[in-house]
Amino acid sequence: MEKWQNQTEKQMLERIRSSVGRVELPVDSYNEQIMNRIEHLETRGGSKLLKKTLAAASIAVMIGLGTVAAGFISPVWADTLSQLPVFSSIFKHTENPGLKLAAEQGLTTSPNMSVTKDGVTLSVTEVFYDGIQLAIGFERTGVTDERVLAEITNYKTHEFDQSTKGLLGLPVVTLASGEPIGFGSSITGDVKGQPNTLLLELRELHNASALGDEFKVNIRVPVAQIAEPFEFEVTAKKLAEGIINLTPGQGASKDSFHYKVKSLDITPAAMRMIITSEGEVPASPEQTGEYGPTEVFYELVDDAGNVATSGQGYALRKAVQHPIVDSLYNLFPQPPKTITVRPYTFTLDNELKLLLDANGKPMRTYHKDLESTIVIP
Numbered sequence: 001m002e003k004w005q006n007q008t009e010k011q012m013l014e015r016i017r018s019s020v021g022r023v024e025l026p027v028d029s030y031n032e033q034i035m036n037r038i039e040h041l042e043t044r045g046g047s048k049l050l051k052k053t054l055a056a057a058s059i060a061v062m063i064g065l066g067t068v069a070a071g072f073i074s075p076v077w078a079d080t081l082s083q084l085p086v087f088s089s090i091f092k093h094t095e096n097p098g099l100k101l102a103a104e105q106g107l108t109t110s111p112n113m114s115v116t117k118d119g120v121t122l123s124v125t126e127v128f129y130d131g132i133q134l135a136i137g138f139e140r141t142g143v144t145d146e147r148v149l150a151e152i153t154n155y156k157t158h159e160f161d162q163s164t165k166g167l168l169g170l171p172v173v174t175l176a177s178g179e180p181i182g183f184g185s186s187i188t189g190d191v192k193g194q195p196n197t198l199l200l201e202l203r204e205l206h207n208a209s210a211l212g213d214e215f216k217v218n219i220r221v222p223v224a225q226i227a228e229p230f231e232f233e234v235t236a237k238k239l240a241e242g243i244i245n246l247t248p249g250q251g252a253s254k255d256s257f258h259y260k261v262k263s264l265d266i267t268p269a270a271m272r273m274i275i276t277s278e279g280e281v282p283a284s285p286e287q288t289g290e291y292g293p294t295e296v297f298y299e300l301v302d303d304a305g306n307v308a309t310s311g312q313g314y315a316l317r318k319a320v321q322h323p324i325v326d327s328l329y330n331l332f333p334q335p336p337k338t339i340t341v342r343p344y345t346f347t348l349d350n351e352l353k354l355l356l357d358a359n360g361k362p363m364r365t366y367h368k369d370l371e372s373t374i375v376i377p
Helices: 009-022 028-042 051-064 075-082 097-104
Strands: 113-117 120-129 134-141 152-154 172-175 183-190 197-205 214-221 230-237 244-246 251-254 257-266 271-278 297-302 324-329 338-345 372-375
Touching (some): 120 230, 134 214, 197 324, 257 372, 271 297
Antiparallel strands (some): 244 257, 251 257, 257 271
C-alpha cells in the first residue's frame, strides 16, 4: 500500500473517494455524508493541515456513525483507518471538568444528525443529560471562518451579527411540545482546541423529574445569511447509573437565621445542592461598623477533607438574604461517604469592596455552629 505522505492532497482525496465508494455501509446516506466532507476539504485549497489529519477529517463521519466494524470493511481499509488520527469528543475539550469526565468515561450519546443549507452543514455530534444539566455539541462545516458563534448583539432578542455567512446565533432548545426547557444558567461558545465546534450547556435544570429518563428536544440554530434556522429533533437519555438524589431536609440555625438542604444530587458529571433559608444573615464581631457580611455561601467538604465550592457570585449589598440558593459544585475525587455543609460569608466595606486577606483573596468568615453533615447512602 502506498504511504499517505507520498501523495498530494488531491490524490489523497481521490483515493478516499474511491475507497469509500467500494465500502459496504449499512445505511446508504452515510456515503453521501462522507462525500460531503471530502467536497468540503477540496474547497479549502491551500489548507495547512497535515495530510493525515486531512484524510481523517474526511472519514470522521463514518467513524462517528459506527460503521467501521469488522463486518463492514475490508482488512486493507481497516488498516488504513488505524493509521489515521481520529478527532476526539467535543466534550473532552470543554472547561467543564464533569462533562469532560463523562466524555472520557463514554457516558455521552452521539446522535450524528446533520442538516445542510446553502453550502453550510451543521451537525449535532454529542448529547449528555444527567438530570442536572443538558449539554449539546455541534460541528459546522462549509465555512472557512474559524469563528463559530457570532457576536450576540442583543441577548434578550437573540439578535446576532450576520455580516459573515455561516456564523451561528444562539441555539434555542425546547421540548417536543414547544415549551422551553427551564434552567438556572447556560453557557454557549466555541470549544477551545476543537475548530468549527460549538458547545451548549443548560445547567440547574428546572423540574427535571417531570422530563423522565428519556425525552425529545427540538433544537433551532439560526445561521448568518441563511434565511431559515437549522432544526433538529434529538432524544436526550438520562444517565442510568451512578446517580444519587437526596432530599435531606436538614440544616442548622443561629439566632434568627435558619437553612435547610432541600436537595442534593450527585452524578458522575456534576453535583448540585438546593438550599432554602430564612432570617437575618449571621455576622461575626468583626463584621460591624463600616464592615458587613455578604450573603451566605455554602462550601461542601467530604469525609476525606476534600473541598468543593460553587461558582455562585455575590450581590453588591450587605447581608443579602436569598430564600433559595441553587448551585453546582465541583466533583469530589471519589464518591463521598458524608458531605459537610459549611456556611460562610465574605465581608464588604462601606464602598462595597470585598475585604481581602494577606494573599489578596477574599476573606471568609465561617460559621461552625451552622455546619451540617449529610450521610451519603
